[in-house]
Ligand SMILES: Nc1nc2c(ncn2[C@@H]2O[C@H](COP(=O)(O)OP(=O)(O)OP(=O)(O)O)[C@@H](O)[C@H]2O)c(=O)[nH]1
């Protein structure tokens with residue numbers, strides 16, 4: 001899991017940078033404080049009483065037209081809010097709640113993530129009336145705070161414990177071991193596709209002999225493996241199934257097993273039986289991988305049974321393009337779990353897919369591309385007004401998630417978003433991975449265009 005992200009948001013001069021410095025513990029935020037075209041958000045890593053997160057100090061929210069520099073900064077702030085796990089919404093308790101606070105509270109609420117409301121500059125009980133006023137923002141109970149004097153940190157810490165996503169303990173123990181963090185891989189497929197045979201071949205005969213019965217705890221759902229010095233956690237499909245038989249609820253568990261395996265994994269190998277590929281169930285599994293946002297590789301198993309290998313491979317690659325447009329460019333790897341052939345190629349594809357899934361593209365590159373894509377094929381007009389897309393940025397990875405800002409984006413036709421997603425895939429080399437796109441129609445009261 002990525003380190004959780006906390007965004008500091010509020011109108012200018014409420015003390016965001018002071019709070020950022022207080023959390024990061026260095027005078028980082030002052031370094032690059034001049035407004036300028038390239039003024040980016042400042043980020044720092046925070047260790048705060050056992051909590052670890054990344055904090056983003058955003059530019060002060062100002063109401064301004066999207067086409068101006070401040071408008072652009074506001075869109076960047078919106079993007080930071082979208083990317084955040086938790087938002088620290090700061091007001092100046094001495095100044096009280098101003099109209100600008102109100103409209104930006106609304107913007108923050110729309111993002112739907114947990115918000116911690118900080119009534120800053122309240123040292124020594126100053127600004128208590130402002131703190132009470134802050135209830136009216138509808139962002140929960142304000143914490144009376146002083147970034148300058150470090151008051152209210154205990155309460156902030158408690159609020160963060162409540163709001164931050166709980167770390168996955170299983171993952172934490174994997175951090176930074178030799179060979180780096182383990183990559184989580186699940187092999188899923190229809191009954192009889194050859195999952196167990198393949199996993200056993202990967203792990204080697206010995207492991208096969210000391211399978212789950214011989215001591216691996218029944219609750220463990222992963223098997224540790226190493227491929228070319230890389231640590232891999234394989235989802236224990238076979239172990240799950242054995243348990244299912246014991247429980248005698250095979251059908252029901254088979255479905256939830258698949259889902260569980262997909263959720264466990266960073267990369268999912270959908271294993272097809274090459275002699276009967278692309279059954280309905282196979283396509284359902286791919287849809288599941290897409291909707292859960294995992295990296296995907298298609299394995300064509302039992303390749304040893306195929307007579308015309310080049311012919312079939314060509315045909316199945318075409319089938320993939322046609323049947324799986326949502327994961328265009330996905331790797332398709334022929335293999336034989338039984339003969340132990342193609343496993344290296346499969347693992348290269350798995351590692352490659354995880355890298356694509358992890359990829360981050362800089363905002364300036366995305367906007368250069370966007371300008372191009374828009375002029376080549378401008379968005380349509382809706383009831384006489386042209387849809388405008390002004391700004392784009394990547395808000396998350398794993399899978400890549402982009403946000404577009406502009407006007408009337410809710411009216412953007414599906415065919416046009418498809419054009420953009422395909423364009424992003426091409427331009428930034430993102431084959432085979434699910435891509436997310438959020439459309440944010442500007443709520444800017446000053447935007448008359
Ligand atoms: N009294 C008091 N003043 C504070 C506190 N925190 C910040 N300030 C002052 O408020 C002013 C603005 O602080 P910044 O941290 O630069 O505010 P900002 O929100 O980052 O401002 P922008 O960068 O313009 O968005 C500075 O003069 C700070 O010294 C506080 O807790 N108490």
Ligand SMILES: Nc1nc2c(ncn2[C@@H]2O[C@H](COP(=O)(O)OP(=O)(O)OP(=O)(O)O)[C@@H](O)[C@H]2O)c(=O)[nH]1
Nearest residue numbers: 190191192193194195196197301302336337338339
């Ligand atoms: N020829 C050939 N047969 C294979 C290959 N992989 C698996 N098989 C055979 O296919 C059958 C099913 O293999 P399993 O590994 O049990 O398949 P599974 O996907 O784990 O099946 P379920 O337990 O039903 O989910 C067995 O008879 C295997 O020997 C392969 O690469 N080539």
